[in-house]
Structures are given as structure tokens and as C-alpha cells.
Amino acid sequence: MDDHPGGDEVLLSATGKDATNDFEDVGHSDSAREMMEKYYIGEIDPKTVPAKRTYIPPQQTTYNPDKTPEFVIKILQFLVPLLILGLAIAVRHYTKKE
Known part of the structure; x- marks a missing residue:
């Protein structure tokens, strides 16, 4: 690993997997390809590679936006101005001189 010009971190990141794409991407x-023949270990048997597992998200409770404090605040933001408007109209109506 000390002889690798790219450092040992590159080699360690490819440990235990097929590093062909990593090698080609760099x-x-x-001359590096000629050196590879000296250090080449072999092919990976595809039968020994575990099948890819799909991610299954954990079960979550359903989100009901009607039961949150934010919902109450939204309702109050709508109702309070209406109540103030109604109160202003009522005060004007009863205090208005004919």
C-alpha cells in the first residue's frame, strides 16, 4: 500500500469490492496499467456477490395535519381577523347616529 502513488486511502476505499470502475474513472x-498486471489478483465470481437489497423504509404513523398545533394557529389566523371585522361592524352599527 505504501507503493501506491495515490495513497492508501484510495486502496482502502475499494477494499472488498470490484474496483474496475474506480480504476477507470481516475x-x-x-505505465500504471502495466504495473497493474504485476499486482492484479483476479476476477470476482459474480455468484459470490450478495444480491442488492432494496431499502424498505420503517413503518410510520400516518400524519394527520388537522391534529397539529400548526393547524390551530392557521385556523386562528383566519378567524381572529374575521372576529375583529365583525366586532368593528357591530360597534359602528350600534354607535351610528341616525
Whole structure:
């Protein structure tokens, strides 16, 4: 690992998996490809690679927006101005001189 020009972190990140894509993405020189023949270990048997597991999210309770404090605040933001408007109209109506 000390002989690798890219450092040991690159090698450790590819440990235990097929590093072909990692090798090709870096854009190694021809001399690096010749060195690879010396250190090449072999092919991975596809039968030994575990099948990809799909992610199953944990079960969550259903979200009911009508039972949250935010819903109460939204209702109050709508009702309070209406109540103030109604009160203003009532006061004007009863205090108005004919």
C-alpha cells in the first residue's frame, strides 16, 4: 500500500469490492496499467456477490395535519381577523347616529 502513488486511502476505499470502475474513472496512465498486471489478483465470481437489497423504509404513523398545533394557529389566523371585522361592524352599527 505504501507503493501506491495515490495513497492508501484510495486502496482502502475499494477494499472488498470490484474496483474496475474506480480504476477507470481516475484515468490511469499506460505505465500504471502495466504495473497493474504485476499486482492484479483476479476476477470476482459474480455468484459470490450478495444480491442488492432494496431499502424498505420503517413503518410510520400516518400524519394527520388537522391534529397539529400548526393547524390551530392557521385556523386562528383566519378567524381572529374575521372576529375583529365583525366586532368593528357591530360597534359602528350600534354607535351610528341616525
